[in-house]
Amino acid sequence: MIRNRLHRGRDSTMTRLLSEDIQAIPATLNSYDLVLKEKTGLSLKGLAALAAGTGYSKLDLKEYRVAAVPFTAGQGTIEGFCESVAAIAGHLGFKATVTASPDVAGLAEAYQCGIDIILLADDDIFIAVNTKTLQVVDNTFATAKGYVASLQQMAGSLTDREVMLIGAGRLGADAAKELAALGVILLIHDTDKSAEKALTEKLAAQNYKAFCGFSLERALGRTGLIFDASSGREFIDGRQVDHNTLIAAPGIPLGLTDEALSKVRENLIHDPLQIGVATMLYLSLAKPVKKGDIR
Numbered sequence: 001m002i003r004n005r006l007h008r009g010r011d012s013t014m015t016r017l018l019s020e021d022i023q024a025i026p027a028t029l030n031s032y033d034l035v036l037k038e039k040t041g042l043s044l045k046g047l048a049a050l051a052a053g054t055g056y057s058k059l060d061l062k063e064y065r066v067a068a069v070p071f072t073a074g075q076g077t078i079e080g081f082c083e084s085v086a087a088i089a090g091h092l093g094f095k096a097t098v099t100a101s102p103d104v105a106g107l108a109e110a111y112q113c114g115i116d117i118i119l120l121a122d123d124d125i126f127i128a129v130n131t132k133t134l135q136v137v138d139n140t141f142a143t144a145k146g147y148v149a150s151l152q153q154m155a156g157s158l159t160d161r162e163v164m165l166i167g168a169g170r171l172g173a174d175a176a177k178e179l180a181a182l183g184v185i186l187l188i189h190d191t192d193k194s195a196e197k198a199l200t201e202k203l204a205a206q207n208y209k210a211f212c213g214f215s216l217e218r219a220l221g222r223t224g225l226i227f228d229a230s231s232g233r234e235f236i237d238g239r240q241v242d243h244n245t246l247i248a249a250p251g252i253p254l255g256l257t258d259e260a261l262s263k264v265r266e267n268l269i270h271d272p273l274q275i276g277v278a279t280m281l282y283l284s285l286a287k288p289v290k291k292g293d294i295r
Contacts, residue, residue: 068097070099073123117285126139137280187211188200230255241256
């Protein structure tokens with residue numbers, strides 16, 4: 001949708017998405033589905049429906065109209081973003097379009113055309129708004145749910161298994177809640193030790209199994225299950241992973257060196273938009289706990 005770089009991680013220090021990261025999305029969604037099925041057993045549609053909750057897989061998505069609204073505020077519109085978001089929606093089965101007008105005029109256009117779900121973003125937030133139910137879904141929350149579901153599908157079960165969570169920012173915190181609810185033993189690591197400790201203590205206070213204080217090397221040596229919610233680049237090398245390591249990595253850029261990537265490529269879930277947008281769209285169809293709340 002917007003900007004020269006979309007703020008992927010939800011923290012001011014996160015790397016922003018570039019136009020070249022997404023330009024191939026519309027033309028490669030079918031091949032993306034095939035790869036995702038090989039790794040998780042599910043298509044993008046199936047994975048997003050699973051992440052959103054029971055009953056979603058039976059919905060007739062053709063009944064819903066989706067529009068992506070370009071925004072020019074802040075760092076400006078990212079080339080191809082709206083088209084990629086609309087392509088993902090269309091791939092799932094929604095009737096999808098991009099508004100002709102940007103900004104507030106585009107929002108008005110979407111309402112006047114009777115659009116059911118409006119997707120819009122600025123430099124700080126990317127949301128889906130259901131105009132009928134007033135459900136509002138944040139992409140960070142949706143991305144966390146989608147990637148946790150991906151890791152669970154690859155692993156078969158995560159209950160009572162140690163998962164290393166790298167990154168204790170907004171995305172990491174949302175993922176931590178989802179993982180903890182599955183009965184995971186969380187090993188939390190962040191370069192910001194105060195954030196690492198705060199998240200661990202918050203989870204422990206809710207009687208979840210969460211621990212911190214591990215060095216990156218030590219934590220990676222304990223488990224072959226990794227959730228990388230960080231913005232670090234090439235900090236995981238080939239010595240720290242093997243062909244059995246499973247990684248869900250929504251963070252941008254990817255934290256693997258080329259050597260590490262060559263070992264885990266078949267067990268890695270990582271994309272710039274697909275899982276987060278798909279899960280966000282499915283979640284926007286749910287009835288909100290309270291109208292106007294952002295999930």
